[in-house]
Amino acid sequence: MSLLSKCGPMFTDLYELTMAAAYFDHQLTDNASFSLFIRNYPKNRNYFVAAGLENALNELADFTFSGEDIDYLKSTGLFKDDFLLYLKNFKFTGTVRAMAEGTIFFAEEPIIEVSAPIIEAQIVETLLINTIGLQTMIATKSARCIHAASGRSLIDFASRRTQGSDAAVKTARSTYIAGFSGTSNVLAGKLYSIPISGTMAHSFVTAFNNEIDAFKAYATTYPDHSVFLIDTYDTIQGAQHAVKIAKKMKQKGNSLIGVRLDSGDMASLSRKVRKIFDDAGLTDVKIFASSGFDEYKIADIIENGACIDAFGVGTKIGVSADAPYMDIVYKMVRFKDKNIQKLSPGKVNLPGEKQIFRKAGPNGFYTEDIIALEEESFPDALPLLETVMENGRLIVSLPSINFIRDHFSDNFKLLEDKYKNLDAAHRYPVNLSQALANAAKI
C-alpha cells in the first residue's frame, strides 16, 4: 500500500455534493453503475497503459469527511443539517471492478466500473478521474519513450517541472511501471521503493575554481557513484577533464560511472565524447544525456547515430507535453437496474456494466478486443476487468510495484510493434459485442 497522503472526499467538484444533497432529499438511494473510460485517443496515441488503481483504492477504502470538513460545508450555507449528518457518517460501500495496473488498453474501454448507491458512486468521480487520468497518461507517455529508446535506460528527471508535487511522485511511479530504471525524486523513492538516481548540476561545477576541481571533489565523496556533468563550459574539454579524473579513479580501484551531456548537438557530441573515452581505454564509462528529451527526440537522436547509453527524461514526459490531458470521463451507465445512455452531441457513451475480452493469436500477440456487456462470455478471450472491491472493502491483495512493472512489460511485448508507432498510424481493432451494440442503439 502507498504511503502517500490521501485527498479524501473533499477533493471533489462541488456539484457532486449538491447533487448528493438533492438525491438525499428525494431518497434516491438506488444502486448506480459508472464507467471510467477515455473517449478517444489524444494526438499520436494508439494505446493506453492503466495506472493509478492502487492510489484510487487506497482513497476509497477510507473515504470519510472530518469534523472540520463538515464544519466548512455547513459554513457554505448550501447543505441542510440532516444531509451534513449523513456526510459525517459517509463511507464508500460499493463494488469496484477494474483492470490491473500495467495493462494495455484502448479508447472506450472501461478502466474501472463502480457500482454503489448513487450518492456514493457519484461522489468519487472527481478523485477517480483525476488520479487514474494522470497516472494513465504518464504511464502511456512513458511506454512510448521506452519503445523509442530500444533498450537504452531511461530515468525520470521530471520533478521540478511537473504540475505540482502530487504529479511529481505519481510521475515517478508511472514511469517506473512503464519500464524506466528510476527517478531523481527522493520522496518518490521513499514512498514507492523506486531506485533513485542523480549526481550533479551546473551550479556544482561553477562552485569550484574550475571544472577539474569540481569533478575531483565529487569523486572523493562518491568514488563509485559519480556521473560528471561535462557541458558547463565546453563539452569536449569537459570530456577531457573527466578522462583525467577517471584515470585517477581507476588507479585507486574505483570507476567513473559516466558523464552527462545537457546541451548542444548531442548526437555529434556523444560520438566525439565516446571516442575520447574509448581512446583513453575507458570503454566502460557510460554517456548520459538530458535536456528536452521525449519519445520523438529520443527516436530521432538514436536514428542519428548518437552514442548515448541512458537518457534523463524530464519536463516533456512529466507533463505529457504533446498531449497534456485526455478526454477521460466517468459516466453513469446503469441505474435502478436499467441501462443508461447519454446522447449529448459528441458525448455519447455505451450503456450498461461491461467487460473487455481480449483475443490473442497463436503466437500470443493480441489480435482484437471486444467490449461486451458484463454478463457475456467469450471462452477464447481474456476478460480484463476483475472485482477488486466489494462492500467498500478490498478483496484482492494489491500487487507490488515490481509485479506491476513486469505485468506491463509482459503485456507490452504482446502488442505488435505496428501499434507502437509514435505517429499512431495503425489502430488496434476494438469491437462491440452484438449484445452491447443492440443495447447501445448505435
Add this chain to the structure above:
Amino acid sequence: MSLLSKCGPMFTDLYELTMAAAYFDHQLTDNASFSLFIRNYPKNRNYFVAAGLENALNELADFTFSGEDIDYLKSTGLFKDDFLLYLKNFKFTGTVRAMAEGTIFFAEEPIIEVSAPIIEAQIVETLLINTIGLQTMIATKSARCIHAASGRSLIDFASRRTQGSDAAVKTARSTYIAGFSGTSNVLAGKLYSIPISGTMAHSFVTAFNNEIDAFKAYATTYPDHSVFLIDTYDTIQGAQHAVKIAKKMKQKGNSLIGVRLDSGDMASLSRKVRKIFDDAGLTDVKIFASSGFDEYKIADIIENGACIDAFGVGTKIGVSADAPYMDIVYKMVRFKDKNIQKLSPGKVNLPGEKQIFRKAGPNGFYTEDIIALEEESFPDALPLLETVMENGRLIVSLPSINFIRDHFSDNFKLLEDKYKNLDAAHRYPVNLSQALANAAKI
C-alpha cells in the same frame, strides 16, 4: 498562511543531496545566491503573473527532515553518517527576496532570489521551481482568459483533469488570484477561502425519469441556488423545460440562477436559449457555458455574438494546455562574493543578485523594466523584489488571497492592452542596466 500539507525537503532531486554531501565533505559552507526566473516566453505568452510565493515560504519556514526520512536516506547507502547527522539538524537559514504574488513580470526577470550557505540555497531548488512554476503558469493562463472574457465571469472547473490533486488546489488558488470568481473544488474552497460553485452533471438528469423531474427535484433542494444543465437530451427542449420550472420557482418567490450549456454550437444555441428565456420574461436567468473553453475559445465565441454570462473553464486552463510547461530555472548567480555566470549554449544566465525596476508613464501605464544589479537604484522606478525572509524567518506578514487578487487586478490595468494580445504580437520592453550588462559580458 495556507493549510496545505507540506512536501518538505524530501521533495527534491537526488542530486541536490549528493551535491550537498560533496559540499559538506569539502567544507564548502560559503554563501551562494540563486535566481529563479523564466528563460523565455512559452507559445503566445507575453507576460507572466507571479504566484506561489506563500506556498514556497511556508515550506522554507519549516524545512526539516523527519527521522523516517533520515532512515530512508541511510538505507540508500549514498550518504555517510556525519552528513546524515547534518541533515537531521538541517534548517533553512537564508534570505529570500521576492516579488509579491499577483505581480506582472517578464522573461529573464528574477521572481525570487535566495541567498544562503550553498547547501541550503541548493537544496530548495526542486521545490521552488515546482511550486512557483506551476502556480505562475496557471495564473498567467488565467489572466489571459480574464482578458479574453472582457468582464464576463469565469469559474475554475479544472479539478478532475489537472495533473494531480496538488495541481487542482493550486489551480483553484491561481485562477482566483487572476480574477476568476470561484472554483468547483471543495477542498480548495476550504483551504483558501475561495468561493465554491457548481450544481449538476448529466448523470443527475439521467437519474430521473425525465428532464423536468430532474430540474424539479433539484429546485426543491436548492430553490435559490439552481443552475440547470440543459443539454443532456436536446438543448432547446432543455431550455423550454427549464422555463417551465423557473416560472414555478418564481411563483413561490424563488428564482432560477441560470442554465448551463455543455455541448453543440454554443454561440448559436446561447442566442436561442437567451431568446426563450427573454420571451418568457425570465431576463434575469443567466446562461453559463462549459466544455473545452480556454482564452482562444472564449474570445472566439464572444466575437461570434454568444449570449453567455459566465464560463466554466476546465481542463485546458488547469493544465495550461497550449503551453503546459515553462523554461523556469534556478541558477547560481553569486558564490563566495563573486558573481557567477553559466555559459552552456542556449542556457546563458545573468550574473549577480539583481533588482527589477519598473518605470511608468504619466498616465500610470508601465513603460519599461530594467533588470539591474541589486545595489543599483533608479529613483524614478519601482523596485519589484523585496526581502521577505531573513535568517530563515518570515519578516513580512503574508497578504490575504483577496489582497493578492486586488494587487493583480491593479497591476493588470497598468499593462497596456497591446501586450495582452493572445498572440503576443508586442513585446514589453525589458532592458539590462549598464552595470548588469557589463557584469554579464554580453
